[in-house]
Amino acid sequence: MAVSAGNARALRLARVILVNVALAIALLAATEFVLHRLYNWTNPFLDHGENALRSRDPVFTHTLRPNFDGYDVWGPVTPRIFTNSLGFKDGATRSVPAISDRKRIVFIGDSFTEGVGLPYEQTFVGRFAQAFPELDVLNAGVSSYAPSVYYEKLKFYLDKGLKFDEAIVYIDISDIQDESISYRYDQNGALEIGVFTPNPEQCLPSAYQLLTRSPPGWLEKRSFVAEFVSNLIFVKKANAANAGASLRELMQPGRVYSRDWSRAVWTFDDQASCYGEAGVAGGVRKALRQMDRLHALLSAQGVALSVGVYPWPHQLLYDVENSRQAQIWRDWCAGKCRRFFDHFPAFFQYKDTHPDYVRDLFFWADVHFNDRGNSLLADDLVAQYRR
Known part of the structure; x- marks a missing residue:
């Protein structure tokens, strides 16, 4: 049977498409093979503790890359982020003299x-620097980080010859759990970071997502690209779910604002889980040590020390x-x-006059201060510093 000119063109087009699809599949398969061998079967598209901004450090476990823009x-x-020559977050890339x-x-x-x-200018450290232009302010x-890292990092830079007059250490709520199970020294005295507990999957430093993630499928287990795309889709869905969630939903057991999330509740629950064999009290003792x-270290160098909570x-x-946090460090x-x-009074005063204080002061479905939260802390810090 004769083939019409139109059908012949369609067949040629179909063959071209099939050949291109086959070549694309072959190229993708070859690329996946090379990537798996080159990166030792670890997906380079995912963040494994290092990325363009963040890197590991042999002395104080991890840091920011210097002169990042x-x-x-x-x-x-x-947000757009800058770091200086020391790898400290800053308002611009710059060289920091000793x-x-x-x-x-x-x-x-x-x-x-x-x-x-947030960009540097909106952080409480950046706002403090703007309020005191006569000071040279660095943000390490x-x-x-936790007290073990505060010690190792400041010691490292002092040993390198960096001179400063005062260190202001902000002790975070999570520092007690981090000292309990996330930091330890190896047999050679090097600081290590991890989850050092018999059941690490039960003590990961994050609350349960509103969405439950399905186990990876056949293709995700074998393809870096498929794994990356699947991860990207899930993150977008999770962010959308969080954005639409109410405070009541986020206060349910296991969620980010729940009363039982062990990472956050040690200040009012001495029996909180995931604090190692010595419990909350052991974590507090280690942080104090x-x-x-x-x-x-700082006293020997003539450097003043201040602490904030x-x-x-x-x-x-x-x-x-x-709070117990304020009492301990006071x-x-x-x-x-x-x-x-002590910034607890400023935040509790805000709470007394603003019913939606969690959404006002923190990134939603997150524990970190947003722009307004940083502004509130900075205003209180500047006022206290000027006294």
Whole structure:
């Protein structure tokens, strides 16, 4: 049977499409094979503790990359981030000299002090720097730090010759659990980070998602690209679910604002889980010991030490203004600290006059301060510093 010109063109087009599809599949398969071998079967498209901004460090476990100019991802937001030559979050890339021509203050803390989800100018450290242009302000804070890292990182830079007049350490609510199960020294004295507990999957530092993620399918287990796309889709769905959730939903057991989320509740629940064999009290003792080491280190160098504390949503929801967190560090600071910055009163005062205080002050479905939360803390810090 004769084939019409139209049918012949359709057949040729179909063959071209099939050949191109086959070539694309072959190219993708070859690419997947090379990537699996090159990256030792670890997906390079996913964040495994390192990315363009964040990197591992052999002395203090992890840090920010120096002179970074780009974007970071925090939930649904992607702020532009700069770091200086030390790898400290800053207002622009710049070279930091060992000796400043002004009084220099170094802040250190965890993700709250780093100011995740916000550009430097909107963080409380950045706002403090703007309020005191006569000071040289550095921010050594990075997500997931704790007293063990505060000591190791400041010691490292002091040993390298960095000179500063005062260190302001912001102790986070999560520092007690992190000292309990996330940080330890190996047999050679090197600081390690992980989840050092018999059942690490039960103590991961995150609350349950509103959405339950399905186990990876056949293709996701074998394809880096499919795994990445699946992860991207889930994150977008989870962010959308969180954005539409009510406070009541997020206060349900296991959720981010629940009364039973162990990472946040030790200040009013001494029996909180996931604090290792020594429990909450052991985590507090270890944090105090590491801060004792830091105080001795700084005193020997003639550097003043100040300490600050602030609440998470859980302390505002379930705790009291004179929280155990504030009591512990106020008592420890007596005779050691130049200043003790207790921001619990400022946040509880805000709570008393603003019924939607959690949404006002924190990224929704998250424990970290948003722009307004950072502004509130900064205003209180500046006022206390000027006294």
